[in-house]
Amino acid sequence: PAMDYQQQEQQHQQQLEVAAGQLLRIQRIEAFQPPLPITHLLAASGRLLMAFPSNYLHCIDTRRSDNKALQRLDLAKSGGSDDRLHSLFFDPTGTHIIASMQSGCVLYACWSNNRHNQDAGIAIKPIAKLKNQLVDSVAWCPSGEDGIAYSGKGASGTGPILVGTADGHIYELALFADAGGTGGGSGGGGMRHAMGLLGGDDKKADQYCHQLFSLGKSVTGLQLGVIQSADVADSSRNKKRRYFLLASTPVHLYEFKGKLAITADGSSAHYAPLFAKALSEAGGPPFKSHPPDLGRSCLKLLRTSPKGADYTVAWLSGLGCYCGFLDHGLPNFCTDKCILLPYENKQVPITAESLNYHVVLLYTDRLAVHSLLNGLAVSRVDAQDRCQLTYRGMAFDSSARLLWAFTEVGVYKVDIGDERSLAWRIYLQLGQHEQALQCCPSQAERSQVYALLAEKFFANGKFVDSANLFSKSDRPFEHTALKFLSAPNGDVDGLKILLKCRLNADLSSASGAGGGDAVLLIWLTELYLKKLGAWRDSGRQGSQDYALESEEFRRFLAKPQLRPLLERLRHVIYQLMQSHADSENLVYLACLLNDQDSIVLFYLENEDYTEALKTIDRHPRCPVLHVRHAQLLLSQVPEKTVDSWISLGNKLDPRLLLPALLTAPRDQALRYLEYAVNTLRSEYKPLHNLLLHIYAESYPGRLVTYIETASAKASLAADRHQQSVSLPFDANTRWICASEAT
Numbered sequence: 001p002a003m004d005y006q007q008q009e010q011q012h013q014q015q016l017e018v019a020a021g022q023l024l025r026i027q028r029i030e031a032f033q034p035p036l037p038i039t040h041l042l043a044a045s046g047r048l049l050m051a052f053p054s055n056y057l058h059c060i061d062t063r064r065s066d067n068k069a070l071q072r073l074d075l076a077k078s079g080g081s082d083d084r085l086h087s088l089f090f091d092p093t094g095t096h097i098i099a100s101m102q103s104g105c106v107l108y109a110c111w112s113n114n115r116h117n118q119d120a121g122i123a124i125k126p127i128a129k130l131k132n133q134l135v136d137s138v139a140w141c142p143s144g145e146d147g148i149a150y151s152g153k154g155a156s157g158t159g160p161i162l163v164g165t166a167d168g169h170i171y172e173l174a175l176f177a178d179a180g181g182t183g184g185g186s187g188g189g190g191m192r193h194a195m196g197l198l199g200g201d202d203k204k205a206d207q208y209c210h211q212l213f214s215l216g217k218s219v220t221g222l223q224l225g226v227i228q229s230a231d232v233a234d235s236s237r238n239k240k241r242r243y244f245l246l247a248s249t250p251v252h253l254y255e256f257k258g259k260l261a262i263t264a265d266g267s268s269a270h271y272a273p274l275f276a277k278a279l280s281e282a283g284g285p286p287f288k289s290h291p292p293d294l295g296r297s298c299l300k301l302l303r304t305s306p307k308g309a310d311y312t313v314a315w316l317s318g319l320g321c322y323c324g325f326l327d328h329g330l331p332n333f334c335t336d337k338c339i340l341l342p343y344e345n346k347q348v349p350i351t352a353e354s355l356n357y358h359v360v361l362l363y364t365d366r367l368a369v370h371s372l373l374n375g376l377a378v379s380r381v382d383a384q385d386r387c388q389l390t391y392r393g394m395a396f397d398s399s400a401r402l403l404w405a406f407t408e409v410g411v412y413k414v415d416i417g418d419e420r421s422l423a424w425r426i427y428l429q430l431g432q433h434e435q436a437l438q439c440c441p442s443q444a445e446r447s448q449v450y451a452l453l454a455e456k457f458f459a460n461g462k463f464v465d466s467a468n469l470f471s472k473s474d475r476p477f478e479h480t481a482l483k484f485l486s487a488p489n490g491d492v493d494g495l496k497i498l499l500k501c502r503l504n505a506d507l508s509s510a511s512g513a514g515g516g517d518a519v520l521l522i523w524l525t526e527l528y529l530k531k532l533g534a535w536r537d538s539g540r541q542g543s544q545d546y547a548l549e550s551e552e553f554r555r556f557l558a559k560p561q562l563r564p565l566l567e568r569l570r571h572v573i574y575q576l577m578q579s580h581a582d583s584e585n586l587v588y589l590a591c592l593l594n595d596q597d598s599i600v601l602f603y604l605e606n607e608d609y610t611e612a613l614k615t616i617d618r619h620p621r622c623p624v625l626h627v628r629h630a631q632l633l634l635s636q637v638p639e640k641t642v643d644s645w646i647s648l649g650n651k652l653d654p655r656l657l658l659p660a661l662l663t664a665p666r667d668q669a670l671r672y673l674e675y676a677v678n679t680l681r682s683e684y685k686p687l688h689n690l691l692l693h694i695y696a697e698s699y700p701g702r703l704v705t706y707i708e709t710a711s712a713k714a715s716l717a718a719d720r721h722q723q724s725v726s727l728p729f730d731a732n733t734r735w736i737c738a739s740e741a742t
Contacts, residue, residue, distance in 0.1 A: 024381050038050050039392075043400075046094065046399065077124065085102070086135070088100075089135070092143065096108070104132035106133060108126075108177070109124045109125070133166070133169075136220055139223060158174060163222075164222045168219060172209070173206050174208060217251075219248070223245070224244075243260060246313065255285075298351050298352060304356045310326075312356065312372060313325075320340045321340070321370075322338050323352070347363060351393055356423075357371065358372055359372055362393070365382060365383045367380070374429075391406070433453055463493060464497055467493075467495065468501070471502065472501075492531065499523055503524065528556070532582060535549070557585075570590075600629070616644070654682050
């Protein structure tokens with residue numbers, strides 16, 4: 001038997017807990033033993049970038065297993081041996097690196113050149129225009145369809161990027177690795193041409209730099225995204241889109257929106273329009289404030305759909321982790337629907353990463369996972385190195401959907417399970433059923449959603465909604481049908497929906513359902529007829545409810561896919577309708593099936609001879625039916641019957657009507673016989689004999705007129721002796737007949 005709603009809820013909760021425990025799977029990379037303690041680790045496009053105290057950078061291609069997987073870069077050659085790394089940035093393609101040194105020197109390198117030769121020298125260039133700055137955040141230029149058409153963007157250049165510094169300034173600049181390279185950006189033109197346009201020096205990485213805005217405090221996070229715009233008048237791909245920028249300080253979160261100013265040579269800042277509104281406001285841009293400054297802050301953004309504008313965000317602030325889904329349709333901030341996760345025991349995480357439906361918080365001894373849907377903790381993974389050192393940081397490779405955590409002496413790969421297997425269950429708990437269905441990774445999960453929601457609706461008396469959902473689940477049909485048979489107050493609407501859905505499914509299947517489809521059709525017909533009959537018995541056949549139910553029944557019968565089944569079962573359905581005295585729907589069905597014979601029989605059985613006659617006149621085999629029912633119709637509606645016969649003309653053979661004419665009223669029989677003799681020129685002797693009999697008995701005055709007709713002469717000539725002797729005429733009349741025949 002099917003479980004009730006409470007049992008379904010308990011099972012659902014148990015499954016949720018199991019799915020939560022399988023969300024993250026952590027594994028130490030034993031093959032890599034760092035030569036020195038790791039200070040920084042970043043991940044992008046299958047590459048890991050690690051920094052060590054000696055200012056060495058190691059880049060590991062996790063997709064390769066040979067000795068070419070490891071590449072080294074020495075920052076000490078450019079930053080000085082005594083300098084130390086302040087911050088490190090790796091672009092999403094795993095190509096461009098920005099290293100900010102504590103001395104204020106900012107360096108740039110590109111891994112793409114000579115990437116398969118670990119011994120080849122890779123140029124490290126200073127970013128001169130950022131001299132004496134400490135870079136705390138970088139927003140890379142969008143790529144793919146959302147990228148900016150700019151000649152320097154590609155393997156040898158970053159394109160326009162945004163940089164946030166420790167003193168609160170936001171800069172825009174473009175970086176190039178090799179003046180002699182070939183620019184791969186969508187704007188084309190080549191890198192050498194781009195360098196020529198800018199008049200750049202190939203010893204420096206930066207070719208232009210614009211200060212766009214100042215937040216007053218360290219810019220701990222910059223995240224750039226695209227807003228899809230439906231109101232597009234410009235055909236240029238860069239001008240048709242609007243962008244947004246999220247910028248954070250330790251206690252404030254800012255939001256900027258606008259289109260970009262596209263220039264080929266960087267003479268004006270591409271991102272300047274994003275800050276135009278903020279610069280024009282007297283009080284500065286609006287912001288969300290989450291004090292106090294805890295000395296640790298980061299801002300992470302993840303695009304959850306490759307070509308859409310769906311993003312999740314996570315911001316470590318003074319009050320907690322502010323995370324959730326962005327909604328650009330909100331009037332104030334796109335982050336207004338985000339939730340605030342207070343820190344556990346006032347312990348501030350080292351960093352955070354936003355996933356599609358969850359946020360991962362890294363503490364020194366564990367990874368904690370919270371749902372972005374309700375903020376509740378769903379999973380926890382404790383550190384495996386309790387006897388060694390604790391976690392130092394974490395990076396997320398969005399292209400590979402992998403998290404990487406590290407301690408000073410080890411690197412850990414964190415596999416992320418299917419978030420949807422957890423998200424749809426939480427959506428269901430929150431009552432957001434459409435979102436739950438969208439998150440279900442397979443039909444089996446969707447079936448569970450349908451079944452659980454159907455049970456809930458049934459318990460609340462919403463039987464129609466419940467039936468619709470049960471029909472989409474894998475719940476056994478027999479159990480569900482029995483459940484609806486016991487519905488309170490004798491409600492059958494839900495059962496009808498259930499039967500319809502099952503019938504449609506059976507008719508749509510390639511193999512069919514054997515005799516099950518016939519049973520379902522008869523069952524549905526009985527439900528409709530029973531309900532209509534109850535309303536007629538209570539005198540409500542004129543009500544709107546009756547009309548609506550009857551119309552629904554007829555729409556059901558008129559479905560094209562039911563036509564073959566109705567043809568096969570029409571006599572059973574007719575009998576069922578007759579047992580419920582539903583003549584209107586019986587006639588409707590017979591007309592729908594073009595079953596005129598059954599309509600005629602129905603009218604005759606109900607002594608509605610006029611309608612029967614009208615139906616016969618419309619029938620394609622009208623003459624055949626007139627002959628078949630001639631005697632009955634001529635006895636009940638003689639005048640209308642003869643009118644109909646005469647209207648058919650020579651399509652109707654008078655000889656076949658003779659048996660009915662023998663017993664018909666004399667006046668109507670005489671009317672058709674005269675029409676057959678005088679108009680149709682029939683020479684059939686029995687017809688003439690009958691006409692003579694009628695004349696002799698009732699209309700002797702018409703005899704002379706009759707025998708003057710050509711057809712009468714032919715009939716009399718055929719057997720003049722019999723005609724003159726056997727007919728009940730007087731002697732004078734017999735002499736006239738004989739003379740005419742001679």
